[in-house]
Amino acid sequence: MTVEKPTMIEFRDVHKYYGDYHALRGITAKIRAGEFFSLLGPSGCGKTTLLRTIAGFEGISSGAVMIDGKHMEGVPANKRPTNMVFQSYAIFPHLTVAQNVGFGLRRANLAKDELARRVGEALEMVGLKGYGARAAHALSGGQRQRVALARALILKPKVLLLDEPLSALDKKMREQMQVELIKLQRQVGITFILVTHDQEEALVMSDRIAVMFEGEIAQLADPETLYRRPNSKKVADFIGTMNFLPAEILSEGPGGIEIEAQGLGRVTLAPDQAPGAASGQGATVGFRPETLTILFEGQPTAERESMGTIEEVVYYGDMTYYDVRLDGTASPTRISMRNVFGRPVLDIGARARIAWSAGALVLFR
């Protein structure tokens, strides 16, 4: 199973201009067949534009988009092996659910009962069995989305494009649909490309994620790498919470990088703990809130420890977030602790021993 899956979509130095505005700035990436791929970024970063260049709704100014090895230049949207779930779902309001789902099958010239059978199958797949005769405008948001999914998947596209499909749903529904989408993708084996601004959604659902800022891909990696080894402060900041402390590089060799970090002291990092290219803005060390632990009384001494003062406590039920000022630092560090029954929540102003590990640090320079 270590064989690399074939490439389904390839961007080769794609540029897109809207007048003077440079929306896509040299996108080069490969998306593998059967992969759940996410384009993640803040609004205006070009992720939807990039998705629309795959669908054929948006032309590109230079470069190339390939789908399954074929050049897509000049191929209109209706001739591409892709289908899309629109952000607004774009359910045809004048048609029934079944007519919506069967819309794309007109050209297949199926017999009436065959058409009905396939529409029924598609509706069953998305959990809308028996809804075929309903008017499309009488559906709830979640149901509309399922219709949009069934309508796209019934055509058995090579690639399914999802443009922020969950953003209009409430939190519960969204979480439920995330799981359903993952299952559906495994079941049909089609390449899914999801556009989202919600980092949590991207982490939960994707095999790989491309983080985009200002028309460029900042990092393309699997969720775990993206979370643990972000290649820039910007990516680190966009995905989850990351603490930053100023650091100084003392020496760099094949064995590792020795640094002196504020509040943490002297540490030697493995080469892969500095995944980003040098930006020349000085060194910073970053670490996630859950990689630090507050040691309560009686807990044994850890290998790496620092002292700090608690400045803020935010109680979340299952978790408590502490903002701790490590001794010798200028800004507080966030630490998240799982609440354990019987253990008190610490007060503001208390002194605390903080345990951390060198392997959780990431160096940005």
Place this chain on the structure above:
Amino acid sequence: MELGSRWDRFRRSEAASGYMLVSPTALYAILLLAAPLGTIILYSFLTDGYLEIVRTFTLANYHEAWTNELYRTVMLRSLGVSMAVTLVTVVLAFPVAYFVSFHVDPSRKSLWLFLITIPFWTSYLIRVFLWKVILGFNGVVNSGLMGLGIIDEPLTFILYNVNAVVITLAHAYAPFAILPIFVALEKIDRSLLEAGQDLGESRFMTFLRVTLPLAMPGVIASVLIVFIPTIGDYVTPQLVGGPEGRMVANLIQLQYLKLDNYPLGSAIAVSAMGIVTVVSLLFLFLNRRYLKGPKS
């Protein structure tokens, strides 16, 4: 006391302010629409006498209106002309509305709509007269074509007949047809058109399967807005229609003003109204599936 407090409560209720708001219009409509209409219906059942109307109930006027060959011919012609005008107007209005809605920059749309209403700046009568100038024996069209050597003698089939009436009315009613279609097209979510193409349909098929059905409420409104008033138009047939272009309104006018036969004129008018109502309802019934969409 009881009545007084109830009146007080009514005065402050939402219904009261509703009645207050509609009352001027309602009064206006009752006095100037319902009352004359009632009079006409009443007249149509009375008997015509010399210089006066005899108050004896009769159905003779309707018998005359429906059996007399002349009235029947003119009524059928009016229907035919109105339908032709409606067809021409709506078919020409659709592309204009489509262009403004889909291809005009959003910031320019109001300017375009404003330009479309420019014909209203001149009086209807003047516009009809202008068509006379354009279509006349020595008019713009004929002298133009003759000057270019395309024809040797003036075309006579373009003025003082049904064609001229259709051309003139179609022009006069164009804005009325464009605006409802424009509104219906504006309401179409553009992602629906992308979805149509995404699902494998060409632009043209997407137009037929998505745009057109969704624009139908506007088209239906346009048809009614053009069809209903044109059947009763009498200025245009009078001025450019010639003898064979006479329509039912000219006939009613003749009965009232020249022949002084109010009852027969009223019977023809009521019959015409009935026919228009029936045709319109039939049209709505045939298109009912486009009109039951979402309320939003």
